[in-house]
Amino acid sequence: MAKPSLRQLDLFAQMVAAGSIARCASDLGIGIDEIARNIAALEMRLGYRLFDDLHGAARLTRAGHQTAQAMTLLGQHNPEQAIMGTEPPAQPTSPSPAEATRKLITLGAPPPVFGHFQEALAAFEEANDDVAITLDLHILLAEQAREALDRGKVDIAYFYALGEPAGLHSRYGWSEPLSLYAGSAHPLAQQEIVSFWEVEAAPMLTMEPGNGLRAITEDALRHGGITPGPPALESDNLFDIMTALRKGMGWFPAFGPMARDMGRIDGIKRLALEAPLPAIEIRQAISASATETPAVEALADYLFM
Numbered sequence: 001m002a003k004p005s006l007r008q009l010d011l012f013a014q015m016v017a018a019g020s021i022a023r024c025a026s027d028l029g030i031g032i033d034e035i036a037r038n039i040a041a042l043e044m045r046l047g048y049r050l051f052d053d054l055h056g057a058a059r060l061t062r063a064g065h066q067t068a069q070a071m072t073l074l075g076q077h078n079p080e081q082a083i084m085g086t087e088p089p090a091q092p093t094s095p096s097p098a099e100a101t102r103k104l105i106t107l108g109a110p111p112p113v114f115g116h117f118q119e120a121l122a123a124f125e126e127a128n129d130d131v132a133i134t135l136d137l138h139i140l141l142a143e144q145a146r147e148a149l150d151r152g153k154v155d156i157a158y159f160y161a162l163g164e165p166a167g168l169h170s171r172y173g174w175s176e177p178l179s180l181y182a183g184s185a186h187p188l189a190q191q192e193i194v195s196f197w198e199v200e201a202a203p204m205l206t207m208e209p210g211n212g213l214r215a216i217t218e219d220a221l222r223h224g225g226i227t228p229g230p231p232a233l234e235s236d237n238l239f240d241i242m243t244a245l246r247k248g249m250g251w252f253p254a255f256g257p258m259a260r261d262m263g264r265i266d267g268i269k270r271l272a273l274e275a276p277l278p279a280i281e282i283r284q285a286i287s288a289s290a291t292e293t294p295a296v297e298a299l300a301d302y303l304f305m
């Protein structure tokens with residue numbers, strides 16, 4: 001859920017290039033455990049596995065292949081994110097007649113949302129051999145979705161919201177509950193019921209400024225009646241967050257795959273709030289030209305089945 005660090009993305013790229021964790025560690029001069037921790041953190045943030053067997057042949061899962069392709073696409077949009085470490089691609093050759101007739105559909109979505117329907121995307125491609133689907137995994141919020149759709153960067157966009165945003169027609173997909181977590185020894189974690197004012201009085205741990213996930217979670221907190229104070233820690237590093245939680249430094253808001261994983265981590269506990277917080281909606285919007293492209297409308301509808 002949190003924004004992956006460039007270090008984690010770079011290690012993912014190095015793992016893909018090396019083909020095994022042992023060779024990757026040897027090439028980089030670091031420990032196998034360090035690579036494994038970073039890949040595990042990246043998978044936790046994305047909400048799906050990247051490798052079938054990290055300590056074996058390091059074969060990419062289907063989602064891992066799609067993610068590697070999407071990272072290359074991101075690098076084309078933003079040079080800072082060109083983390084694949086590969087040589088520049090060769091000049092394109094003339095496509096075969098079959099390739100030339102394939103309809104390219106670009107789907108923009110937060111990485112955990114892609115994890116939600118990766119199997120559906122694969123099934124759609126298999127059933128429609130005249131369609132190729134590419135991914136853009138940088139979209140998180142409504143404004144990013146609107147810009148990408150308006151500029152023709154994506155055909156279908158999924159994004160996080162608290163209801164339908166103004167000026168962007170979209171439809172509701174599903175919701176993810178927002179929960180708060182603290183270390184098991186934290187005073188709030190010991191209580192049967194935690195009031196909102198007690199939450200406000202305790203330090204908050206959060207992601208770095210500018211992270212879209214921080215923006216949507218803080219909006220949801222305010223809508224729910226909690227006004228976050230100055231954070232005790234701002235970090236996009238998941239291990240820093242978990243370490244701080246276990247040390248009792250504060251509480252942390254999470255939803256989606258990260259929240260589910262947080263609930264399974266030893267030493268971290270979900271707070272029993274006096275009332276539920278607003279859920280984070282996952283919404284879908286399609287480009288204005290989709291009506292001219294039956295394949296785009298078909299895929300958008302298929303993902304709702």
